[in-house]
Amino acid sequence: MSSLGKDVASPTSGHPMVKAEGVHKSFGLAHILKGIDLEVNPREVFCLIGPSGSGKSTFLRCINHLEKISAGRLYVDGQLVGYRQKGDKLYELKESEVAAQRRDIGMVFQRFNLFPHMTALENVMEAPIQVKRETRAVARERAQRLLDRVGLGDRTGHYPAQLSGGQQQRVAIARALAMQPKLMLFDEPTSALDPELVGEVLDVMRDLAADGMTMIVVTHEMGFAREVGDSLVFMDDGVAVETGHPRDVLTNPQHERTKSFLSKVL
Amino acid sequence: MTDTVDKAPAPAVPPEQIKAIPVRHYGRWVAGAVVIAVLALIGIAFSNANINYGVIPDYLTDGTILSGAWHTLYISVLAMLLGLVLGVILAVMRMSSNPVTSTVAWFYVWFFRGTPVLVQLLIWYNIALVFPILNLGFYKDEMNQVMTPFLAALLGLGLNEAAYMSEIVRAGIQSVDEGQTEASHALGMTRAKTLRRVILPQAMRVIVPPTGNEYINMLKTSSLAYVVQFSELIKRSTDISSTSLAVVEMYFVASIWYLALTSVFSVGQYYLERRYARGSTRSLPPTPLQRLKKNLRMFNSFGRPEVTR
Numbered sequence: 001m002s003s004l005g006k007d008v009a010s011p012t013s014g015h016p017m018v019k020a021e022g023v024h025k026s027f028g029l030a031h032i033l034k035g036i037d038l039e040v041n042p043r044e045v046f047c048l049i050g051p052s053g054s055g056k057s058t059f060l061r062c063i064n065h066l067e068k069i070s071a072g073r074l075y076v077d078g079q080l081v082g083y084r085q086k087g088d089k090l091y092e093l094k095e096s097e098v099a100a101q102r103r104d105i106g107m108v109f110q111r112f113n114l115f116p117h118m119t120a121l122e123n124v125m126e127a128p129i130q131v132k133r134e135t136r137a138v139a140r141e142r143a144q145r146l147l148d149r150v151g152l153g154d155r156t157g158h159y160p161a162q163l164s165g166g167q168q169q170r171v172a173i174a175r176a177l178a179m180q181p182k183l184m185l186f187d188e189p190t191s192a193l194d195p196e197l198v199g200e201v202l203d204v205m206r207d208l209a210a211d212g213m214t215m216i217v218v219t220h221e222m223g224f225a226r227e228v229g230d231s232l233v234f235m236d237d238g239v240a241v242e243t244g245h246p247r248d249v250l251t252n253p254q255h256e257r258t259k260s261f262l263s264k265v266l
Numbered sequence: 267m268t269d270t271v272d273k274a275p276a277p278a279v280p281p282e283q284i285k286a287i288p289v290r291h292y293g294r295w296v297a298g299a300v301v302i303a304v305l306a307l308i309g310i311a312f313s314n315a316n317i318n319y320g321v322i323p324d325y326l327t328d329g330t331i332l333s334g335a336w337h338t339l340y341i342s343v344l345a346m347l348l349g350l351v352l353g354v355i356l357a358v359m360r361m362s363s364n365p366v367t368s369t370v371a372w373f374y375v376w377f378f379r380g381t382p383v384l385v386q387l388l389i390w391y392n393i394a395l396v397f398p399i400l401n402l403g404f405y406k407d408e409m410n411q412v413m414t415p416f417l418a419a420l421l422g423l424g425l426n427e428a429a430y431m432s433e434i435v436r437a438g439i440q441s442v443d444e445g446q447t448e449a450s451h452a453l454g455m456t457r458a459k460t461l462r463r464v465i466l467p468q469a470m471r472v473i474v475p476p477t478g479n480e481y482i483n484m485l486k487t488s489s490l491a492y493v494v495q496f497s498e499l500i501k502r503s504t505d506i507s508s509t510s511l512a513v514v515e516m517y518f519v520a521s522i523w524y525l526a527l528t529s530v531f532s533v534g535q536y537y538l539e540r541r542y543a544r545g546s547t548r549s550l551p552p553t554p555l556q557r558l559k560k561n562l563r564m565f566n567s568f569g570r571p572e573v574t575r
Contacts (some may be wrong), residue, residue, distance in 0.1 A: 064452055095456055103454035113449035117467045127453035130463055179453060 015078040017042045017183055017214045018063060022072035025058055025238075032058045034238035035072070040231070043212045047225040047246060050235035051261060056218045059235070060185050063216065064105045065098055076105065077182060103131055106176030110188040112168040114160040120147060120171045121156035124178045131179070139178070146174040150204050166197030170204055177208075184208065186217040222266055226250050234258045321512050325519045334502030335523045341419050341498060342488045346481050348424030353431025358461070360436055371432065378429035384490050387422035391415070391494040419491035419498075427484060434476045438469030470542045478535035482528050489520075499523055 018040040025033040124143035150170040232246040360371035394409035450460040492501035503516040
């Protein structure tokens, strides 16, 4: 697979790509996130691990405002997510402004969520044409190039139902990259795949990381986290229990909770 | 990266295919005999009735009836279009987070679904009792001049249909997986764009079949427009029967036209559904012609030749 370099936008520099300060999230009475503080630097691969229900997916969805946070502050590339601050007052952003913020943040879902009524190529072309107002020719050229690079150049005319899970997820990654994002969010991208298809998706992600894309990855693939990750957070019950370099956290966990989790999954 | 998978080489000689004598289906022949007997009995009863069948073919292509069939066709198409457009708007209003619009939509559906179409048609026809003068600012006229039989029929049938269509559209929109909305939002698409580009095209698969049903219903319900003097099939048929005394015969003539219109439309609906099934299945279902061929092949199996599976 050739380099994905051209599709990695350079960050505006100076500040962390993502900064969370005391982020809380409640759904009704359920308190899902209980004060998350963390920083993700540009070009960093940041892995979130932890048991299901620990809030790692919810936190990921807060970053592109699919979920509204209940307390705290969340910044992407120095910009407050979903709000504008004037003095000490917060103003909710309009729908179009939220959409504009999301344009620069790619997201890959556990269940792919490809548009089933469009071919692979149309899936990748859709957002650049509809959101960025690109011409069909420009969008098609980039879509073809991205599909070539995720190894699906010969599947452009296929509908999602005609593709395997691994192929669908690679199309989904190409679809997110087509918006030339500065940050990519991966929500358990390999959890819905047959074991033998996991590798092809991780290969694409590894390649993307090597090209300097800033990535936040919620994953159960400890091998991937250890090999590709620059930082790793172990989350449990809405709290970031342990943070560090993946090699250190995975081989030499400090907290009891981390030890017992890792002993079950490793 | 390539997607080639190493497979064991296929055997050079394909194994001999199974040839077997198919099972006999006695039930099909018994059922067929019963159906033919019942049909024959009904046919004999009708042919002995005091009905002058001879006049039916003549009136079928009578100019008055033909124009009635044309009126039926176009009022039902126009009313359906009005119902469809208004139905989509109402469905979106109903699901809106704006409490005012969603309540308005709820009341609309409650009222127009809860009162008989016949009454709604008559109210539109007599709307001059409430608004004697129509004043739109740029246009002013007496309501009796404006509310023609055509307009009364269009509003009565179309606004009633909108209530039903909005529920069908709403069910269709809600049938689309929430992940689709999330994926479009994550790509930076607005709610309106998501609805138009992603949700509605997928909802169509759920919306089209019941809408076809609604349209077939509309073709026949449009007969109620005769109460507002709209000259559709039933009005034209009764006009003729009042002078020719061929009452039942004229209803037969009208029914043949209704059957013809609904049959033609059913074929169109089938192909429309096939189009919106794109992407939801790996291969499209066979067309009726292809199915007929297959059934004929099965029919031939009565002679029980050996069939390759």
